[in-house]
Amino acid sequence: MAREDRGSVWLGVAGLVINEMGEWLVVKKRYGGLHGRWSLPAGFVEKDETVDRAVLREVKEETGVDCLVQHMIGFRSGVIQNKISDNMAIFLLQPIEKDPILQAQLSELYEVKWIHPSKLLHDADASVMIHELAEKKFEDGFNTLDGINPGDVFGYTSYKLFIK
Secondary structure: OOHHHOOOEEEEEEEEEEOOOOOEEEEEEOOHHHOOOEEOOEEEOOOOOOHHHHHHHHHHHHHOOOEEEEEEEEEEEEEEOOOEEEEEEEEEEEEOOOOOOOOOOOOOEEEEEEEOHHHHOOOOOEOHHHHHHOOOOOOOOEEEEEOOOOOHHHOOOOOEEEEO
16 A cells, blocks of 8 residues: 555554464565664554454465464554654464465565574564564463444444453
């Protein structure tokens, strides 16, 4: 989604994918404030998708890895230059395949790699979010409540609650 198409309120998603060896799927960005740094696969929510569908799409596009959503583990919110509300839902994901083939989206990334969080914690090239997450445990997250209808008057085609 082009920057000018996002308006002044942005909604992004990021996926923390953890394999059976406890390694995290990280990407090295080619652009923006995270240029040349390790970060989570991430992107913006499209107008026709929920945040959990968007994170699965973004991880697949950037890394080639198909995943399942475990739960939401965080939400980042900030304001850029008093003009843009920049928000991101962060999900814990599980790869569907045991040893998936990694395919970096080379138009946006230098590389994609599995790295243990203990190494990322002390890596100067890791993003601030990665450093913060590397010290946390993710057994619990927000539960996903699906199939709820808050009322036909709202016209939702998809509706989910993420609550603890």
